[in-house]
Amino acid sequence: MEFKDNIPIYLQIEQYLYRQIALGKMKAGEKIPSVRKLALELTVNVNTVQRALQQMNDQGILYTKRGEGNFVTEDIELLAKTKQTLIDNQLDEFVQNMAKLGVERDSLVTVLEKYLKESEE
Amino acid sequence: MTSFNTLFNRMFQEKSRAVYLIYLIQAFSSLCFSLWMIFSMRGEPNVMMINGHREVTNHLIAYLLIFGVMMFITSFFANFVYWIISSVKNEKINRSQTWRLIPINDTEFLLSNFGTAFISYLWLIILEGITVAVTCLPVLTVNEVRKNLSGFFEESHRLAVQDWWSLLGALVLVILLGYAWYAIVSLINLSSRSIMDFLPNGSSKFIMFIVRVVIIIAIIWLLSKATTVVFGAISNFIPFLADGNNDLQMSGTLVAFLLFDVVVTLIDILLLNKFVEAKQN
Amino acid sequence: MSDLLQVKDLSYKKNQKMILKDVNLNLSSGKIVALLGENGAGKTTLMRIIAGVAKNYRGEVNLEGSTKEAERKAKLSFTDGLTGFSDSTKIKDVVKFYAIIFQDFDENEFTELRKFMKLDPEMKLSQLSRGMREKLIIALTFARKADLYLLDEPFGGIDAMARKKIINSIILWKEEKATILISDHFVNEISSLLDEVVVVKDHTVLEHKSADDIRQNHKSIEEYYESFYADEDDE
Structure with missing residues (x-):
């Protein structure tokens, strides 16, 4: 994947893994790839992956089994919350971008509804 | 850290390659020459002149002898070529980053470099010696040759113990001289390198060349001065020298050369350790 | 964290020309560090001094307690041409x-x-392309178990595939405690790998910063590096 070079990489790795989990590519209770494999896949330093995984462990999204690696939590509620955060982030970005284009908050719903209707046709 | 033995073996391997090449060329040219003899002296080579007598032998022995003698004659030239090639190789190694990155101190590095050049030289002599001996041995089957040789050996039995000592002394002297050659070549190269790295940048190639020549002349002049001084000092230390006592004279010379070798080596080590860099690659 | 490498007040002249002046640099273990600077800024010289093949410098270089050149050479692995x-x-x-x-x-x-680099052991050095030769050099350098790896411009003049291979080999073969110092005059290709960045300019180490600190200020490493040369573009 491509990283934005002006945001700390470990944060972007976290985002990447959240998305993988939210999209269901990594399921509850499933083992995630090893640190080195992730580092290779993302072309980043092993240290950076470790830092990202550590933070996700602290948040409870991942848990470590000694000698086996990292697993996605089985806490469904937490997963749902994570997914909600991702959705919120996307919506936030959407709202901000629309505001820049002159579509204010009150007219947002109408514009969106109109768009959805037209794109269906 | 890399051990001295490891480095020495590896450097010997590197230098013995030149030895084999020279030896092969030498053997090949000797072979060509003896073949040329066969064709140019068609029918006649089985006649040898010994002490004015015509001695008949078979062809093979005669050709082998010619080959052996040719090996012996070309060895003077081959050894000279080896000294030049090995000196160039030594100085290349002294400035090669590949070699200088080896984890070993500069003293051992330099001694291994000189040492392997010299040991490889001995290896070349041994190869030549064995070849000459093996190819000339069959000629001993000829009666007249045997008679002459045994006469010679009887004479050499009369060599006194004294003479054996001088022979040993001469051998040590040759070793010290051989070592001195490598040490001096390095001294010239290392010191001119150090000075050239110190000179202001942007000098033209021609100026660099002149500087080099001046340095070489200066070092040779210094060396000749140093030798006179060292020999002077030694003869002062050994008052018996004037008596013409051969043994003492010999040992005086040996000590002088040993001292000379040690001093030049120490300067080489200092230069290599403090100033001479590996070439950038 | 304890320092792996300490360079103190290092100065170096050659042919009466100042190449490095009052360089101070500390590296801790386990990092991937970029040594950035223009061509001729003194990156290679700095590496050669650390590696003990450039001589006659002033100052001190200490690699895990070793200041002697021979001992340093045993603890580091330097890309040799x-x-x-x-x-x-x-x-x-x-x-x-x-x-x-x-x-x-x-x-x-x-x-x-x-095998990873796809090199044939029977090939002669003269048969290798620039990229293959660089891959061989990297493979030889990494096959040593050293505390410090010095990679001098490993990406110079090679194609994208060879570059990718070399970058992946860094990720795959770097031991946890080892530190890798990579010199380059162009940072984009390795920026996602870096823990720290060292900028060499005006004969000295101008700045030494952690990559995350740079990004925290919403600056890309490339922008950060280019900012050192910004004033020169106006000339």
């Missing part, structure tokens, strides 16, 4: 040299690296 070998030398003979000379050279690891 292989100029000590003739062009007709085969890769396997170069490997033999390394295996004999360096006690910490791991032949099995080299074989793995060689």
Whole structure:
């Protein structure tokens, strides 16, 4: 994947893994790839992956089994919350971008509804 | 850290390659020459002149002898070529980053470099010696040759113990001289390198060349001065020298050369350790 | 964290020309660090001094308590251009040299690296393309078990695939405690790998910063690096 070079990489790795989990590519209770494999896949330093995984462990999204690696939590509620955060982030970005284009908050719903209707046709 | 033995073996391997090449060329040219003899002296080579007598032998022995003698004659030239090639190789190694990155101190590095050049030289002599001996041995089957040789050996039995000592002394002297050659070549190269790295940048190639020549002349002049001084000092230390006592004279010379070798080596080590860099690659 | 490498008040002149002046640099273990600077800024010289092949410098270089050059050489692995070998030398003979000379050279690891890089041991040095030669040099350098790896411009003039291979080998073969210092005059290709950035300019180390600190200020590493040269573009 491509990283934005002006945001700390470990944060972007976290985002990447959240998305993988939210999209269901990594399921509850499933083992995630090893640190080195992730580092290779993302072309980043092993240290950076470790830092990202550590933070996700602290948040409870991942848990470590000694000698086996990292697993996605089985806490469904937490997963749902994570997914909600991702959705919120996307919506936030959407709202901000629309505001820049002159579509204010009150007219947002109408514009969106109109768009959805037209794109269906 | 890399051990001295490891480095020495590896450097010997590197230098013995030149030895084999020279030896092969030498053997090949000797072979060509003896073949040329066969064709140019068609029918006649089985006649040898010994002490004015015509001695008949078979062809093979005669050709082998010619080959052996040719090996012996070309060895003077081959050894000279080896000294030049090995000196160039030594100085290349002294400035090669590949070699200088080896984890070993500069003293051992330099001694291994000189040492392997010299040991490889001995290896070349041994190869030549064995070849000459093996190819000339069959000629001993000829009666007249045997008679002459045994006469010679009887004479050499009369060599006194004294003479054996001088022979040993001469051998040590040759070793010290051989070592001195490598040490001096390095001294010239290392010191001119150090000075050239110190000179202001942007000098033209021609100026660099002149500087080099001046340095070489200066070092040779210094060396000749140093030798006179060292020999002077030694003869002062050994008052018996004037008596013409051969043994003492010999040992005086040996000590002088040993001292000379040690001093030049120490300067080489200092230069290599403090100033001479590996070439950038 | 304890320092792996300490360079203190290092100055170096050659042919009466100042090349490095009052360089101070500390590296801790386990990092990937970029040494950035223009061509001729003194990156290679700094590496050569650390590696003990450039001489006559002032100041101190301390690698895990070793200040003697020979001891430093045993603890670090430096990319060498292989100029000590003739062009007709085969890769396997170069490997033999390394295996004999360096006690910490791991032949099995080299074989793995060689396969990863797709190098044929029977090939002669003269047959190698620039990228293959660079890959061989990296494989030889990493097959040693050192505390500090010095990679001098490993990406110079090679194609994208070779670059990718070299970057991946850094990720795959770097031991946890080892530190890698990579010099380059262009940062984009390795920026996602870096823990720290060292900028060399005006004959000295101008700045030494953690990559995350740079990004925290919403600056890309490239922008950060280019900011050192911004004023010069106006001329």
